[in-house]
Amino acid sequence: MIKIVTGDASDIPEDAVKKYDITILKHPLYFGDEEVTGISPEEFYRRVKEGEMPRTALLPTGLLVDTYEKLDTDTILSIHLSSKMSGTYNSALTAAEMVKDKVKVEVFDTGLTTLGQGMIVLESAICASLGKDIKSVKSKAEEVKSRVKMVLAIPDLNFLHRSGRLGKGKALLGAMMRIIPMITYSGGEIVPFGRVRTESQAMEKIKDEIRKDFAKFKAERLKVLLGYATDDKICQELEESIREEFSIEELHTLQLNPVVGVYLGPGAWGISYYPMGG
Amino acid sequence: MIDKIDFKMFRSLLIGGYERLSSQKEWVNNLNVFPVPDGDTGSNMTLTLKGGLSGDGNIVENSLLAARGNSGIILSQFLKGFVDAVNHKDQIDTRDFAIAIKEGEKTARNAIRNPVEGTIITVMKEASRCAIQSSRREGDFIRLLENIEKAAKLTLKKTPEMLPVLKDAGVVDAGGQGFVYILEGALYSLREHNLENDIVPHISKRLHIWKTLASIENIYRIRNLLDIGNHMVKIWQNRTIGMDLAWERVLSLIKNRKIKTIPALKQFARRLISVWERKIEYKYDVECLVRGENIEKQSLEEEIAPLGDSILVVDTPSLTKVHIHTNEPERIFEICSRYGELDDRFIEDMEEQQHEFITAKQDTETEIHQKVIIILPGDGLCEIAKSMGAEVIKSSNPSTKEVLEYLNSEDFHFVLPANGDAIPASLQALKCSKKSGVVIPAKTIPEGMSALLAYNPELEPNENEENMKEAIKRVKTGKVTISARDAQFGEVKVNKGDIISIFCSEIKVHKSIKEAVFELARKMEGEIFTLFFGIDTKKEDAEALLVQLKKEFSEKDFELYYGGQPFYQYIIGAE
Numbered sequence: 041m042i043k044i045v046t047g048d049a050s051d052i053p054e055d056a057v058k059k060y061d062i063t064i065l066k067h068p069l070y071f072g073d074e075e076v077t078g079i080s081p082e083e084f085y086r087r088v089k090e091g092e093m094p095r096t097a098l099l100p101t102g103l104l105v106d107t108y109e110k111l112d113t114d115t116i117l118s119i120h121l122s123s124k125m126s127g128t129y130n131s132a133l134t135a136a137e138m139v140k141d142k143v144k145v146e147v148f149d150t151g152l153t154t155l156g157q158g159m160i161v162l163e164s165a166i167c168a169s170l171g172k173d174i175k176s177v178k179s180k181a182e183e184v185k186s187r188v189k190m191v192l193a194i195p196d197l198n199f200l201h202r203s204g205r206l207g208k209g210k211a212l213l214g215a216m217m218r219i220i221p222m223i224t225y226s227g228g229e230i231v232p233f234g235r236v237r238t239e240s241q242a243m244e245k246i247k248d249e250i251r252k253d254f255a256k257f258k259a260e261r262l263k264v265l266l267g268y269a270t271d272d273k274i275c276q277e278l279e280e281s282i283r284e285e286f287s288i289e290e291l292h293t294l295q296l297n298p299v300v301g302v303y304l305g306p307g308a309w310g311i312s313y314y315p316m317g318g
Numbered sequence: 319m320i321d322k323i324d325f326k327m328f329r330s331l332l333i334g335g336y337e338r339l340s341s342q343k344e345w346v347n348n349l350n351v352f353p354v355p356d357g358d359t360g361s362n363m364t365l366t367l368k369g370g371l372s373g374d375g376n377i378v379e380n381s382l383l384a385a386r387g388n389s390g391i392i393l394s395q396f397l398k399g400f401v402d403a404v405n406h407k408d409q410i411d412t413r414d415f416a417i418a419i420k421e422g423e424k425t426a427r428n429a430i431r432n433p434v435e436g437t438i439i440t441v442m443k444e445a446s447r448c449a450i451q452s453s454r455r456e457g458d459f460i461r462l463l464e465n466i467e468k469a470a471k472l473t474l475k476k477t478p479e480m481l482p483v484l485k486d487a488g489v490v491d492a493g494g495q496g497f498v499y500i501l502e503g504a505l506y507s508l509r510e511h512n513l514e515n516d517i518v519p520h521i522s523k524r525l526h527i528w529k530t531l532a533s534i535e536n537i538y539r540i541r542n543l544l545d546i547g548n549h550m551v552k553i554w555q556n557r558t559i560g561m562d563l564a565w566e567r568v569l570s571l572i573k574n575r576k577i578k579t580i581p582a583l584k585q586f587a588r589r590l591i592s593v594w595e596r597k598i599e600y601k602y603d604v605e606c607l608v609r610g611e612n613i614e615k616q617s618l619e620e621e622i623a624p625l626g627d628s629i630l631v632v633d634t635p636s637l638t639k640v641h642i643h644t645n646e647p648e649r650i651f652e653i654c655s656r657y658g659e660l661d662d663r664f665i666e667d668m669e670e671q672q673h674e675f676i677t678a679k680q681d682t683e684t685e686i687h688q689k690v691i692i693i694l695p696g697d698g699l700c701e702i703a704k705s706m707g708a709e710v711i712k713s714s715n716p717s718t719k720e721v722l723e724y725l726n727s728e729d730f731h732f733v734l735p736a737n738g739d740a741i742p743a744s745l746q747a748l749k750c751s752k753k754s755g756v757v758i759p760a761k762t763i764p765e766g767m768s769a770l771l772a773y774n775p776e777l778e779p780n781e782n783e784e785n786m787k788e789a790i791k792r793v794k795t796g797k798v799t800i801s802a803r804d805a806q807f808g809e810v811k812v813n814k815g816d817i818i819s820i821f822c823s824e825i826k827v828h829k830s831i832k833e834a835v836f837e838l839a840r841k842m843e844g845e846i847f848t849l850f851f852g853i854d855t856k857k858e859d860a861e862a863l864l865v866q867l868k869k870e871f872s873e874k875d876f877e878l879y880y881g882g883q884p885f886y887q888y889i890i891g892a893e
Contacts, residue, residue: 060364132563209777216705217848219771226776234770234785235706237893238845241792 042168042177043113045097047128048299049121050150050157051267053292060165060259064109067128067299068097071208084298085306094302098128104135108145115174116145119161119181121153124228146174148181151228154300155265155312156190163263163314184314187257191224191249192232192310193242193274197267200304243278246311250286259315261289267296270307275309289316320459320831322409323385329371334507335500336367343451343497348521349492350675351435352483353628354643356603357521357667357675362387366394367500376565377401379634385665388604389493391630391641392438398634399425412462413432418455419466431619431629436481438493444473445501448586452669463505470498478563487593488524488564513687522678525594528564530778532587540580544569545780548754564590594676600626600643603649603666608638610658622650639669643668688782690773691724692734692766693744696853696882699763702746708734708770713886715739721747721802732786736766758786762795763881764891796821796838798831798888826848831855831887832863837869847874850881851888860888 045063046052056139057064062145069084071092078083088094091220099120110117129149133266136145140233141252148164150157162179167180197213200206200223206213209230212221220242233249236242250262264282266275275293323331339360341344346360362385369384370377378398385394400422404410410418423442429571431438448566449462449471456462460634474494478485479774497799527547534540568586571577577586604626608618615638619631626644633639633658640654647665654660692703703710714737725731732754733744738761746756756779760766772789773782797820801812807825812818816827819834821841839847845868851860857880864878 078326194463208776211707215769216702217771217879219706230772231776234774237768237771237848240845241893 041113041171042115042117042174043111044165044168045104045107045111045116045118045145045163046157046161047120048297049126049128049162049299050119051152051154051265051294051299051300052158052161053265053294056157056165056292058186060162060169061159062165063107063111065099065103067099068298070095070097079298080303081269081295084301089270089306090302094298096299096302098126098188099131101131101135101138104132105138108135108139108143111143111231112133114143116143117148117164117168117174117177118145119150119157119164119179122151122156122225123132123149124151125153146178147307148178150181150185150295151230152185152188152225152312154190154192154296155267155294155310156225158265159188159190159263159312159314160184167210186310187253188314189224189249189253190312191222191246191311192304192308193220193222194238194304195220195307196305197221200230200303205303208232239274239277243274243281246278247281247285250282250313250315252288252290253313253315254300256316258318260317261287261315262291263289263314263316265289265312266291266293266309267311268293269296269301269304270306271309278311319431319455320551322411323415323459323592324409328404328410330841331504331826332367332377332500332721333371333506334505335503336364336371337674338503338506339367339496339499340364343496344520346492346496346499347437347675349489349495350490351489351594352481353434354598354603354668354672355487355596355675356666356671358387358671360496362390363393363493363496363500367388370394370397372423372774381608382632382634382637382639383662384640386605388628388641389496391632392430392493393497395429396422396442396633398632399423399750407877412453412457412459415459415462416446416449416601419449422446429630429632431623432627434481436477436484437491439499440477440480441470441473441491441494445470445497460508463508467498467501467505470494470501474498483593484701485545485563488567490563495874508538520678521594522676525591525676530588531638532584532591535770537769540583544572547752550700570590592830598669598672601629601645601667601669602643603641603664603665604666605639605641605662605663606651606654608640608654608658609636609661610638611636611655613638618654620654621728625649644749663809668880687729687780688732688773688775689729690732690734690770691721692770693721693736693740693765694763695737695884696850698880699767699850700882702879702881703767705744706770707773707775713740716743718743718746718750722751725751725753725755729753729755732773732779732782733757734760734766734769734786736760736763741798756783758783758790760790762891763883763889764795764848765790766791767848767891768793768893792845793891793893794821794842794890796890796892797886798838798841799886800832800886831859832866834891835863835867835888838869838888838890839874839876841873842890842892847876848876848891849876849888850883850890851878852881852883852886854884855887 047065047067066077071094090096118132120132130245132147136147150160160211163179163184164177167177207229209223211232221235222228223234234245268275332615339836343360343364347357350357350359366381366385370381381394381397385391400418403421404414404419423446427433427439445466449466452462474490477491479492484491577583615631616635622642625646625791626642628643630641644650690708692708693711694700700712701712735744741759746753758769760769768789769786772785801814801818803814803817805812810825817834819826819837821838860878867876891892
């Protein structure tokens, strides 16, 4: 059976990780020189709120090579965050080349991170668990990639800005009025999704977008991942109002992994959704 | 007056033509829909001319060697006919020049197995006809070239009427446009003028808009798309012969009531898209050189003719160049190799080229740039709006002329009056300027700010317009002021100097500013209240009031900013 490998820059529900046997590698994480890879979200966000500056590194090629070799399979789909955001995709390509005599590894660039990447991993893993061949699993990943949308509300954009990954999202910086900046991804990079003043406006805007995509893909159901850094209150409200309006195939709410939190900050929350059918 | 030119000068004319063509080659590429929509006409013609001008000075042979594609080879044949006609002279006059153009056209036409009118060959024909006529009276090269260029442009403009596929695709002929650019460049090198480059509206971008038009249901958005079309027509008309003639056509069809329904409009869009996306009959562009003496050109041509179309077999004394669109490249090479030694084989997958051409993601340069202009009466408000990316006109009620000064670019403008009284001037300015854009009818400062926040440079103008208009509806506005005169508002009598609150055209007199603000905070609905305090209000007073508000209305969220507006102590937005 095809095995799925990814990094913890993707956010995936824990029971799915177990059920579909997904291998999640941990990106190295540091506070200053102190390595804290695998730190619990609670402790991580507490230290961020106390003013400590975290940083991450890409998945080491060596770790990928070891992982690929040790998995009990002959074919692996290795799914990673946007190659425009991280060198991990390239590390994986190198590692795949190094192990090609022992195991076939296909590397997939999601062009996304966190919940969006998680959705692609989740759907690919479900497909692989049905015993499909690599071609089908990859084309599933492609199909999800072409439909999935991720929108993140990030009250403090400075974390992203400092990392140099804000891209066109810079247009959202510098407002002298209090706003909630919202971002999405296009072509593997961050682009502005909008600016709103209140959380309920943010939710409305997200629901508007879902309505548009629902119509665009003539979808029948939604698969949804909701994520928050420290406070799940908005996710609960959003879940309620999405369930009221749309037919939901599956919905999970997760706490965002620290390795993602490094860039989104403690106030962030967001959604990724995959319009199915049609 | 220039009445004679020598070879050196002819070469410099050609260099002028090359420079103009090469700077405009993307433009030409993006017109390329016939014979195959593969977007390389400009590049091919440029390569051909460049080849002709480099090397040992043998323009004819070098351009043929470098020639690529249909239009490239046709151009090389034009050069061949031209140069052969004047080769024996040290200097030529306008009459010789005209005859040479005629010869060039003839040679080019003869090289084509099935000449199609409405292409470069027609533009050449009319140019040469004009040259002959004009040279009878004009001894001056500048005047002659001016006439030729004019005639060529006129013919180019008519190409869609001659060749239906061009009309459906909404473009003039690419090769013809390339030829016009060469004439333009030659003329301008004589005049020693420089020409500005045109902005290229890439086909993929244009198709995207047509596809949107073909798929949307919302009549409001269709109207908006037509506005964008209008905008594009305006930009392109100023620069050169209309690029997307389809927009001009569809707009005039609507005006003349030839298109009366939305389905008819969509049908028009779908037809245009299908022309660009049409399946290519022969997939490969195949070219090669056949070297050897006394090659039987005629028989070679007959032999390959059943295998494809767009056939060109042309020669110089020592070599023959073959061009064909076919599905059997190997068979073509096999046939050619029986006539001589094969060289410079070239196969291009035009299907792939077409796909890349019409789906290419374009850089932002070709996007419609958008700009938000907001009219605000206070320095604090202006600063806030600037921080959110707007251009600001600081004024309570600007004149049309003041607004007009800000509409100075090719951008798509969103004008936010943020004041009911400034709407007419904004509308008038946009109309007078003939610039593209729309007035978002924000009647108050909070409405203007909300609309500005809703703007997203990533979206298309029509989406932004929709979002900004929606944003206006979400916000409510209250004001606190001191009456400047005695007045009667319905039941309410107001004396000069009275403190009043205004909300939803309801006016109330209050004992204090605080009372007025509290009244509004009670009456207005919303989660978040944004207070802009005016120029006559002290910062300490405003901050003290904020504390009191937060205490009194603990379930609501208040924010305070310095607005700096005159007349109004507080302007409050609730959403």
